[in-house]
Amino acid sequence: xxxxxxxxxxxxxxxxxxxxxxxxxxxxxxxxxxxxxxxxxxxxxxxxxxxxxxxxxxxxxxxxxxxxxxxxxxxxxxxxxxxxxxxxxxxxxxxxxxxxxxxxxxxxxxxxxxxxxxxxxxxxxxxxxxxxxxxxxxxxxxxxxxxxxxxxxxxxxxxxxxxxxxxxxxxxxxxxxxxxxxxxxxxxxxxxxxxxxxxxxxxxxxxxxxxxxxxxxxxxxxxxxxxxxxxxxxxxxxxxxxxxxxxxxxxxxxxxxxxxxxxxxxxx
Ligand code: HEC
Numbered sequence: 001x002x003x004x005x006x007x008x009x010x011x012x013x014x015x016x017x018x019x020x021x022x023x024x025x026x027x028x029x030x031x032x033x034x035x036x037x038x039x040x041x042x043x044x045x046x047x048x049x050x051x052x053x054x055x056x057x058x059x060x061x062x063x064x065x066x067x068x069x070x071x072x073x074x075x076x077x078x079x080x081x082x083x084x085x086x087x088x089x090x091x092x093x094x095x096x097x098x099x100x101x102x103x104x105x106x107x108x109x110x111x112x113x114x115x116x117x118x119x120x121x122x123x124x125x126x127x128x129x130x131x132x133x134x135x136x137x138x139x140x141x142x143x144x145x146x147x148x149x150x151x152x153x154x155x156x157x158x159x160x161x162x163x164x165x166x167x168x169x170x171x172x173x174x175x176x177x178x179x180x181x182x183x184x185x186x187x188x189x190x191x192x193x194x195x196x197x198x199x200x201x202x203x204x205x206x207x208x209x210x211x212x213x214x215x216x217x218x219x220x221x222x223x224x225x226x227x228x229x230x231x232x233x234x235x236x237x238x239x240x241x242x243x244x245x246x247x248x249x250x251x252x253x254x255x256x257x258x259x260x261x262x263x264x265x266x267x268x
Contacts, residue, residue, distance in 0.1 A: 040264060062108055064100070082149065176233070212264055
């Protein structure tokens with residue numbers, strides 16, 4: 001009995017700590033963010049991304065410097081904020097990841113299979129080329145308003161497809177994105193779930209990706225975020241740069257339009 005009460009007594013502070021952490025997880029991460037200030041660890045990945053852009057690669061041994069991200073060959077500043085958008089040469093709407101893939105194939109002569117082999121880090125990896133490039137390019141839109149293309153009919157179709165995917169219920173639990181992200185003030189385990197159907201929630205989320213994930217020690221892209229939420233929905237694996245991935249990002253970007261980009265963000 002004595003031993004039992006001892007356990008309770010020593011366990012109590014731990015329990016109280018855990019409970020207060022539970023009640024205040026957002027606060028803890030706010031503190032962590034404040035501690036880092038401008039020192040988002042993503043800065044190292046950003047530098048690496050710029051280096052990769054300037055490094056000759058692929059069978060043709062050329063750099064990505066002539067890649068057109070929508071504002072003309074080689075223009076990086078402000079490009080991320082205007083994606084996804086329709087590209088005449090590719091004849092489709094592209095997000096940054098599918099656009100980079102296009103440039104890697106057409107400028108550098110690389111194969112789609114090679115690019116798709118490992119676009120996103122696995123646990124324990126140190127980051128991929130795609131993650132570094134996206135971190136640097138997104139950072140070059142910091143402070144600029146989110147303004148995805150919606151003039152071309154294919155851009156409007158991408159939004160409509162994204163919206164219907166967002167509300168499409170499927171998988172063993174019959175979840176849609178809206179099940180978890182259709183109203184504000186919801187939580188799952190410890191994470192606050194943003195309402196992504198309105199401007200404010202979409203703006204806060206969209207503007208902060210790509211993001212450095214503290215728990216993983218990695219920069220993650222918006223494409224990865226889509227794939228990971230697809231997985232949470234118990235859906236088949238979402239392919240990087242696929243029509244569905246681009247459509248979902250178009251839906252979020254258009255809902256977020258006008259807000260200032262603030263990526264790379266810092267996430268738990
Ligand atoms: C089962 C619940 C669930 C479903 C279904 C779900 N998500 Fe999520 N989503 C989450 C959770 C939990 C997080 C926060 C993850 C974290 O912090 O690790 C999140 C985070 C996000 C974020 C980042 C928000 C931010 O502010 O950083 C976006 C964007 C997002 N989800 C989009 C989607 C889309 C699009 C779909 C549908 C394909 C979807 N989610 C389906 C649970 C869900």
